[in-house]
Amino acid sequence: MTITAGIDVGTGAVKTALFDVDGDETKWLARCTLKIRQRDPMQLAAQSFDSVLADAGLDRDDVAYVATTGEGEAIPFHTGHFYSMTTHARGAIYLVPEARAAMDVGALHGRAIRIDERGKVLGYKMTSQCASGSGQFLENIARYLGIAQDEIGSLSMQADEPEKVSGICAVLAETDVINMVSRGISSPNILKGIHLSMALRLTKLLKSTGAGNEVVCVTGGLALDPGLIAALEEEMAEQKIGSTVRSHPDSIYAGAIGAALWGAFRHEKLARLGALPKAS
Amino acid sequence: MKCFIGIDLGSTTTKAVLMDGNQHILGRGITNSRSNYDTASRVAKQEAVVDTRMTLCRRGLAGAAGLEDGLDDFLGELERSFRLEQFLDQLGDLEATCKTQITGDRFAGVEKEVDAALVAIFDELRDTAPALFAPGAKRKSDFFRDIAGAHYLQVAEKVAKEAGLPYELLLNVYDKSIIDVENRPPSEDLTGKFVDALVRVLAATSGDGRDAGDIEQRVKDALAIELEETFVVGTGYGRVTLPFSKEHIRSEILCHGLGAHMMYPKTRTVLDIGGQDTKGIQVDASGIVENFQMNDRCAAGCGRYLGYIADEMNMGLHELGPMAMKSTRSVRINSTCTVFAGAELRDRLALGENREDILAGLHRAIILRAMSIISRSGGITDQFTFTGGVAKNEAAVRELKKLVQENYGDVTINIDPDSIYTGALGAATFAHRAVEDGAAREGVQA
Numbered sequence: 001m002t003i004t005a006g007i008d009v010g011t012g013a014v015k016t017a018l019f020d021v022d023g024d025e026t027k028w029l030a031r032c033t034l035k036i037r038q039r040d041p042m043q044l045a046a047q048s049f050d051s052v053l054a055d056a057g058l059d060r061d062d063v064a065y066v067a068t069t070g071e072g073e074a075i076p077f078h079t080g081h082f083y084s085m086t087t088h089a090r091g092a093i094y095l096v097p098e099a100r101a102a103m104d105v106g107a108l109h110g111r112a113i114r115i116d117e118r119g120k121v122l123g124y125k126m127t128s129q130c131a132s133g134s135g136q137f138l139e140n141i142a143r144y145l146g147i148a149q150d151e152i153g154s155l156s157m158q159a160d161e162p163e164k165v166s167g168i169c170a171v172l173a174e175t176d177v178i179n180m181v182s183r184g185i186s187s188p189n190i191l192k193g194i195h196l197s198m199a200l201r202l203t204k205l206l207k208s209t210g211a212g213n214e215v216v217c218v219t220g221g222l223a224l225d226p227g228l229i230a231a232l233e234e235e236m237a238e239q240k241i242g243s244t245v246r247s248h249p250d251s252i253y254a255g256a257i258g259a260a261l262w263g264a265f266r267h268e269k270l271a272r273l274g275a276l277p278k279a280s
Numbered sequence: 281m282k283c284f285i286g287i288d289l290g291s292t293t294t295k296a297v298l299m300d301g302n303q304h305i306l307g308r309g310i311t312n313s314r315s316n317y318d319t320a321s322r323v324a325k326q327e328a329v330v331d332t333r334m335t336l337c338r339r340g341l342a343g344a345a346g347l348e349d350g351l352d353d354f355l356g357e358l359e360r361s362f363r364l365e366q367f368l369d370q371l372g373d374l375e376a377t378c379k380t381q382i383t384g385d386r387f388a389g390v391e392k393e394v395d396a397a398l399v400a401i402f403d404e405l406r407d408t409a410p411a412l413f414a415p416g417a418k419r420k421s422d423f424f425r426d427i428a429g430a431h432y433l434q435v436a437e438k439v440a441k442e443a444g445l446p447y448e449l450l451l452n453v454y455d456k457s458i459i460d461v462e463n464r465p466p467s468e469d470l471t472g473k474f475v476d477a478l479v480r481v482l483a484a485t486s487g488d489g490r491d492a493g494d495i496e497q498r499v500k501d502a503l504a505i506e507l508e509e510t511f512v513v514g515t516g517y518g519r520v521t522l523p524f525s526k527e528h529i530r531s532e533i534l535c536h537g538l539g540a541h542m543m544y545p546k547t548r549t550v551l552d553i554g555g556q557d558t559k560g561i562q563v564d565a566s567g568i569v570e571n572f573q574m575n576d577r578c579a580a581g582c583g584r585y586l587g588y589i590a591d592e593m594n595m596g597l598h599e600l601g602p603m604a605m606k607s608t609r610s611v612r613i614n615s616t617c618t619v620f621a622g623a624e625l626r627d628r629l630a631l632g633e634n635r636e637d638i639l640a641g642l643h644r645a646i647i648l649r650a651m652s653i654i655s656r657s658g659g660i661t662d663q664f665t666f667t668g669g670v671a672k673n674e675a676a677v678r679e680l681k682k683l684v685q686e687n688y689g690d691v692t693i694n695i696d697p698d699s700i701y702t703g704a705l706g707a708a709t710f711a712h713r714a715v716e717d718g719a720a721r722e723g724v725q726a
Binding site: 011035037039041042071073074108129130131134136143144146147148149167168169170171172175178181182 | 291292313316317386433437447448451452455456457458459517556577578579584585588615616617618619620623626627630631
């Protein structure tokens with residue numbers, strides 16, 4: 001058995017998952033999410049690591065491998081770092097075994113990743129170098145409207161006449177929202193409009209990876225937003241893609257899960273080869 | 281007294297300039313525009329009136345016994361004390377508003393705890409408020425939202441932990457409330473606040489041969505002078521939403537051109553870096569616009585870029601320049617998008633680059649974009665005036681001077697300390713002209 005931790009440092013939150021892995025047997029021991037919002041991600045990483053250890057009743061010494069992903073490479077106590085494309089792919093398969101594509105929607109990036117049954121990345125596409133229509137964009141607007149993250153989805157689903165948004169700069173978005181509000185557009189219609197424009201971009205990404213007829217697992221911080229999921233389903237129907245969208249209550253942990261599992265895999269392989277670094 | 285007012289309704293800040301019949305600036309006011317435009321312009325105008333009252337107090341107090349050498353200090357005290365009154369007033373409003381948010385499922389079962397947490401947070405905010413307005417106090421911003429918001433976030437983290445409440449829940453209460461508080465028109469009772477502030481200052485600084493009664497009378501006289509709004513002109517991003525008729529609105533390009541001309545009559549090229557747009561403007565000898573270029577709808581290269589970076593680093597906007605000035609080598613920033621540049625900043629910090637050098641790189645990036653806008657507008661001719669909020673930033677100015685010298689050789693570069701008010705100054709000048717031209721026409725008719 002290998003105790004392994006995955007720490008996913010994102011733009012919006014730090015996610016940590018603690019696993020006990022023994023070959024194909026995986027047991028999820030503990031999880032922790034901390035929102036960053038103007039706090040130091042490195043400090044939060046240590047805090048969330050200690051928190052999962054406390055939940056599992058373990059010490060730092062019990063952990064064989066601390067795997068980081070996202071922007072977590074600088075965490076001083078990490079054993080190894082994994083590219084987020086591979087961790088999200090692995091995490092998606094863990095959460096939804098029949099998924100053959102992952103759609104990672106985080107604060108900054110949207111990614112579509114095609115994967116095989118073992119979580120190997122077959123191909124991927126990412127959004128470009130502008131944060132319009134990103135998770136951050138949605139969060140800025142929600143914050144301006146005074147809406148909590150977990151209220152966004154249900155409000156969006158009440159929309160009757162979504163307001164189209166296209167290519168608005170994420171930073172200047174607030175001004176546009178002020179204009180929308182002053183034009184009398186309701187919060188549900190504003191939010192739904194953003195969801196639809198995100199869904200359009202994400203569906204295009206998925207299409208461009210060559211996918212089109214599989215189960216897609218949505219991962220990342222926005223996977224729990226039912227408004228986005230609904231908009232994705234609408235958009236896929238619109239673009240006549242035969243894929244099915246699936247989310248999972250733990251989708252936000254996909255990166256952390258993938259990191260932990262890849263970490264365990266690497267650790268066990270090194271152990272078999274007798275190449276583990278000696279304990280200091 | 282006849283007053284002419286210009287209001288520049290920008291995307292991030294709204295500025296107002298109040299001018300007398302001789303085109304002397306009596307007062308300037310600024311506020312953030314994140315509330316609705318109508319309120320923003322009202323607040324900016326009120327702030328300009330506050331500043332005008334300070335100017336009138338200065339005039340009225342000249343020669344008052346015991347204040348000969350200490351007039352600046354005394355007026356400084358008076359203004360800080362007034363600001364504290366204003367701050368506490370809004371803080372009370374924010375607390376009351378926050379408390380009305382504790383309803384619904386999200387708060388079920390923890391209503392009492394959240395209420396107690398809010399009381400604890402606001403007690404601490406009130407206790408620390410006087411220090412914020414003490415002489416020489418460092419503030420990240422002068423706007424209520426920024427000052428109160430930053431402190432709330434800080435205190436809420438501690439209080440949430442102690443009370444066993446989710447930090448997010450307390451943040452959301454603030455997010456839901458701040459817009460309401462900002463959208464509430466400010467109380468019009470300026471005189472009352474000034475008098476309260478004066479009483480506090482006089483009580484704290486007695487002696488030195490001062491005649492408190494005389495000082496109080498002089499201040500009250502200054503407060504009693506009637507300020508007659510003769511003509512108001514609005515400009516800026518939100519100008520079309522102002523409840524003004526067409527003759528009271530001028531384009532921001534015209535106002536910036538004229539404002540720069542008023543500050544430096546020999547200006548031929550103007551660079552204005554505002555919150556959400558960057559403009560290169562060419563003007564003729566009388567301040568009339570001949571050509572201009574603006575950025576597209578993207579925050580890279582605008583003031584908001586630096587504002588965003590300041591938030592990322594948990595610093596005040598005006599701390600960025602001084603820190604960047606300490607750099608020894610500039611780090612090349614590859615991201616264009618502001619949000620991505622923020623992430624790049626975090627990456628580079630994590631990789632061990634120092635903050636000073638990264639900031640120098642970010643300042644260079646913003647000025648490089650401005651240079652391309654200027655060149656599209658027709659390049660730089662002597663004299664060149666740099667206006668807008670970013671002109672206050674010494675690191676941005678350093679990069680600009682370097683790049684102007686490299687590309688256009690020796691030209692005079694003007695930067696006014698009040699350059700952020702350029703658009704409002706232009707608008708106030710248009711207001712003055714509108715009345716003068718009208719009077720001239722009537723004279724001809726008679």
